[in-house]
Amino acid sequence: MKLDAIEYAAIAGRADCLVTPAEMDAALDRMAGVLTERLAGKDPLVLCVMTGGIVVTGLLLPRLHFQLRLDYLHASRYRGTTSGGEIVWRYRPSEAIRGEHILVLDDVLDEGVTLDQVIRACHEDGAASVLSAVLVEKCRPHQCEADVVGVRVPNRYLYGDGLDYKNYFRNAHGVFAVADEDL
Ligand SMILES: O=P(O)(O)OC[C@H]1O[C@H](OP(=O)(O)OP(=O)(O)O)[C@H](O)[C@@H]1O
């Protein structure tokens, strides 16, 4: 469903900014430092979890000054809605994963169902090791933890830096919480 321009602006106007662009940039620098300590010299295969992981991947990779390769996987469970369902695998690069040190990059750790299943899939596909990083972690119980976290925010429905609301707002820099009346 498309949002018209008036609706779009109203949703953005009612949303709360939880993390500013400058704070996100600082979080990305910190993540890059930790990932460099953990992965430099291991020639990792970075897996971007499409679609939301595309922004954190694009912002983080130029901050990683060591040898690595980039691939992606596509597992989704929200598909434009605000509550998660079953994981649907659209692309799982099983052959590419065997024997590799894998870095999984995603935008958000919410219930943790997606990351848990992605990590399990990497192990099933024969990864040598799996490290995970998320840009945003919601303060709530998760099915699994990420090894590296950019920012921690309250458990509200979010958009920005890859996270979508109704398939929009992935391009907003920063993290924003959707107003209750829009849920
Ligand atoms: O921790 P969870 O509760 O599993 O939620 C996190 C996942 O949900 C979102 O993906 P989504 O399925 O919405 O697909 P998208 O990346 O296309 O937005 C997000 O990108 C994470 O992959």
Ligand code: HPA
């Ligand atoms: O709060 C969220 N916003 C957007 N996508 C998401 N996927 C899981 N949680 C969220």
